[in-house]
Amino acid sequence: MTRKLDVTIGNVNEVYDGAGGILWEMLMGEQIHVGAESETDVLARKAGVGSGTHLLDVCSALGGPARYLAKNYDCHVTGLDATQRMHAEAIRRTEDAALSGKLDFVLGNALDMPFAANSFDVVWGQDAWCYITDKQRLIGECARVLKPGGLLAFTDWLETGPMTDGEWTALNTFMVFPYMETLEGYAALAEQAGLTVVEKEDLTPDFAAHVQTYLDMVRNDFRQAIVDNYGQEMYDAVEQGITLWRDASAAGKVGRGRVIARK
Numbered sequence: 001m002t003r004k005l006d007v008t009i010g011n012v013n014e015v016y017d018g019a020g021g022i023l024w025e026m027l028m029g030e031q032i033h034v035g036a037e038s039e040t041d042v043l044a045r046k047a048g049v050g051s052g053t054h055l056l057d058v059c060s061a062l063g064g065p066a067r068y069l070a071k072n073y074d075c076h077v078t079g080l081d082a083t084q085r086m087h088a089e090a091i092r093r094t095e096d097a098a099l100s101g102k103l104d105f106v107l108g109n110a111l112d113m114p115f116a117a118n119s120f121d122v123v124w125g126q127d128a129w130c131y132i133t134d135k136q137r138l139i140g141e142c143a144r145v146l147k148p149g150g151l152l153a154f155t156d157w158l159e160t161g162p163m164t165d166g167e168w169t170a171l172n173t174f175m176v177f178p179y180m181e182t183l184e185g186y187a188a189l190a191e192q193a194g195l196t197v198v199e200k201e202d203l204t205p206d207f208a209a210h211v212q213t214y215l216d217m218v219r220n221d222f223r224q225a226i227v228d229n230y231g232q233e234m235y236d237a238v239e240q241g242i243t244l245w246r247d248a249s250a251a252g253k254v255g256r257g258r259v260i261a262r263k
Contacts, residue, residue, distance in 0.1 A: 202257050
């Protein structure tokens with residue numbers, strides 16, 4: 001049985017409606033995932049995104065990847081997110097970019113998607129499903145709304161090695177993750193949902209370098225801004241938490257992966 005922290009969608013909303021969402025945008029840019037546009041390009045190519053593709057971005061946050069895809073791949077993107085601030089900000093930024101005709105954003109829960117079956121050519125996620133409390137149900141919903149022949153394409157942060165109970169709790173608590181899946185676990189969930197896994201790739205080798213970059217940015221670029229706006233206690237907690245993740249990623253205990261599966 002999968003162990004989980006007592007984390008709810010409300011807890012995640014508190015983070016992304018507040019300082020947490022601002023912090024991660026500072027470190028990662030508005031795409032809020034590892035690798036920014038370059039990683040979006042890799043996933044888009046693997047998913048065959050192009051003109052005529054209707055893509056569902058699950059946990060679309062500020063809509064950064066959605067706007068990038070609509071602009072650079074001439075596709076239509078529907079973004080689904082449960083956080084009010086992220087949803088409203090995604091709409092505002094999309095209007096400012098004059099891309100509203102190619103995107104729409106829906107406020108809703110990824111575990112009970114407000115879409116009909118067989119609606120999308122691609123269902124997509126980038127480093128966000130670690131926040132979802134029931135990943136089996138999530139993958140089942142993704143499979144349900146995919147058109148026959150469509151592709152599920154996503155990356156996520158993963159548990160990649162053994163750790164103590166204390167490490168597991170501290171790592172997930174800092175990020176407000178209920179738990180992290182493994183790469184093999186995600187592949188198994190896709191198969192259970194009736195999908196055929198066509199690719200699964202361990203992206204862990206460079207994950208520690210990314211986390212080190214985030215830690216360096218906190219210490220060198222944003223330290224004073226965090227202290228000025230949120231206080232020394234907040235800065236200390238952020239530095240301690242990212243240091244914990246840096247150490248765990250360097251030890252191969254946490255990482256990242258990519259899965260592509262066809263309906």
